[in-house]
Amino acid sequence: xxxxxxxxxxxxxxxxxxxxxxxxxxxxxxxxxxxxxxxxxxxxxxxxxxxxxxxxxxxxxxxxxxxxxxxxxxxxxxxxxxxxxxxxxxxxxxxxxxxxxxxxxxxxxxxxxxxxxxxxxxxxxxxxxxxxxxxxxxxxxxxxxxxxxxxxxxxxxxxxxxxxxxxxxxxxxxxxxxxxxxxxxxxxxxxxxxxxxxxxxxxxxxxxxxxxxxxxxxxxxxxxxxxxxxxxxxxxxxxxxxxxxxxxxxxxxxxxxxxxxxxxxxxxxxxxxxxxxxxxxxxxxxxxxxxxxxxxxxxxxxxxxxxxxxxxxxxxxxxxxxxxxxxxxxxxxxxxxxxxxxxxxxxxxxxxxxxxxxxxxxxxxxxxxxxxxxxxxxxxxxxxxxxxxxxxxxxx
Numbered sequence: 001x002x003x004x005x006x007x008x009x010x011x012x013x014x015x016x017x018x019x020x021x022x023x024x025x026x027x028x029x030x031x032x033x034x035x036x037x038x039x040x041x042x043x044x045x046x047x048x049x050x051x052x053x054x055x056x057x058x059x060x061x062x063x064x065x066x067x068x069x070x071x072x073x074x075x076x077x078x079x080x081x082x083x084x085x086x087x088x089x090x091x092x093x094x095x096x097x098x099x100x101x102x103x104x105x106x107x108x109x110x111x112x113x114x115x116x117x118x119x120x121x122x123x124x125x126x127x128x129x130x131x132x133x134x135x136x137x138x139x140x141x142x143x144x145x146x147x148x149x150x151x152x153x154x155x156x157x158x159x160x161x162x163x164x165x166x167x168x169x170x171x172x173x174x175x176x177x178x179x180x181x182x183x184x185x186x187x188x189x190x191x192x193x194x195x196x197x198x199x200x201x202x203x204x205x206x207x208x209x210x211x212x213x214x215x216x217x218x219x220x221x222x223x224x225x226x227x228x229x230x231x232x233x234x235x236x237x238x239x240x241x242x243x244x245x246x247x248x249x250x251x252x253x254x255x256x257x258x259x260x261x262x263x264x265x266x267x268x269x270x271x272x273x274x275x276x277x278x279x280x281x282x283x284x285x286x287x288x289x290x291x292x293x294x295x296x297x298x299x300x301x302x303x304x305x306x307x308x309x310x311x312x313x314x315x316x317x318x319x320x321x322x323x324x325x326x327x328x329x330x331x332x333x334x335x336x337x338x339x340x341x342x343x344x345x346x347x348x349x350x351x352x353x354x355x356x357x358x359x360x361x362x363x364x365x366x367x368x369x370x371x372x373x374x375x376x377x378x379x380x381x382x383x384x385x386x387x388x389x390x391x392x393x394x395x396x
Contacts, residue, residue, distance in 0.1 A: 251304070254329060271353055271354075274345050275348055306334050361380065
C-alpha cells in the first residue's frame with residue numbers, strides 16, 4: 001500500500017486518505033471520481049485554500065502510484081493531479097503530470113483535452129514568474145507536439161501566447177493570437193469567448209487604437225452574445241452615445257442673461273465642454289478649449305459648468321482668466337445636476353463633439369496632456385467635416 005504523506009502537519013488528512021485507499025480493490029472505474037472527491041473532503045478545508053498547499057496534489061500522486069489502479073483509472077487520477085499541482089502553484093509538477101496523460105495512448109479524447117488545458121495553464125503559471133518571457137517555448141508548439149487536442153486547447157494556447165505578446169508590448173502580435181483563438185471558438189458557448197474579447201480589447205487599447213476604431217470593431221461583432229457582454233461592461237455610458245442623437249441640453253446661461261438650447265445650433269458641429277472653476281485639471285485644459293473655439297468659428301462651443309452654489313461666484317473670474325468667449329451654462333448644483341448624467345460624464349474636464357446632424361460624433365476627447373487634447377479635437381473635427389459617419393451606438 002501507499003505510504004503516508006511526507007508532511008507531519010497533516011495527520012488527519014493522511015489517516016483519512018489511507019483509509020480511503022484501503023478500499024481501492026472494491027472500486028471500479030466509475031468510482032474513481034468519487035474517491036478523488038472523498039480525498040478532497042478528507043483534507044481540512046483550511047489546507048485546501050492555503051496558497052501553495054500541496055496536500056491534495058501529494059495525495060493524488062500517491063493514489064496514482066497505487067498498484068490496484070487500472071491503467072484507465074491511473075490516467076484519470078493523473079489528470080486530476082496535474083490540476084491539483086496547478087492549484088499548488090507548481091508549474092513544473094503540473095506540466096509533468098499533464099504530459100504523462102498526453103503521452104499515454106490509452107487516454108480518452110476528453111482526458112487529452114483536460115490535460116492539454118492543464119498543460120497550457122502550467123505554461124501561463126510559468127509566464128507569471130518568468131524574468132524573460134520571450135525565452136519561454138511557445139505554448140502553441142507545446143500542445144501541438146501531442147497531436148490534435150481539439151479547438152478549445154488550441155484556442156487556449158493561442159490566447160496564452162497572446163498574453164505573452166501583451167506583456168512584451170507586442171500588441172499587434174497579441175491581437176493576431178486573440179483573433180485566432182476567437183476563430184477556433186466561434187461555435188463554442190459564448191462564455192468561452194468573453195475572456196478573449198476582453199483580452200483583444202485590452203490589446204487594442206494598449207496599442208492606442210482610436211476609440212472609434214475599437215467601438216466599431218466591437219459593434220461589428222455585437223450579434224455575438226459574448227461580444228455584447230464585453231460591450232456592456234467595457235464601454236462607458238458616454239461611449240455608448242456615439243452615433244446616437246445627443247441628449248437635450250437646455251439650461252440657463254451663467255455668463256449672461258437668457259437660456260441656451262443645443263437644438264438651436266443644429267446644422268453645425270458643436271463642442272460640449274463639461275468643466276468647473278473648482279477643478280484644478282480644468283485650469284490646465286481650459287486654454288486648449290478656448291483656443292479651439294477661436295480657431296474654429298464654424299463650430300459652436302458651449303461650456304457646461306458643474307460649479308455649485310458655493311463656487312458659482314468664482315466662475316466669472318475663471319472665464320475671464322482663460323479668455324473664454326463661448327456660452328457657459330449650468331444649474332449650480334455640481335454633480336447633482338442631470339446635465340452630466342445625460343451625457344455619461346464621469347469626470348471633468350470632459351469634451352464631447354456633436355455633429356451637424358445632432359448625433360454625437362466623438363467622446364472622451366481629453367488626452368494625456370493639453371497638446372494631445374488639441375490633436376484629438378482637430379482629428380475629431382476633421383472626420384466629421386469629411387463626412388465620416390460616427391460608428392453606430394454599440395447599444396441600440
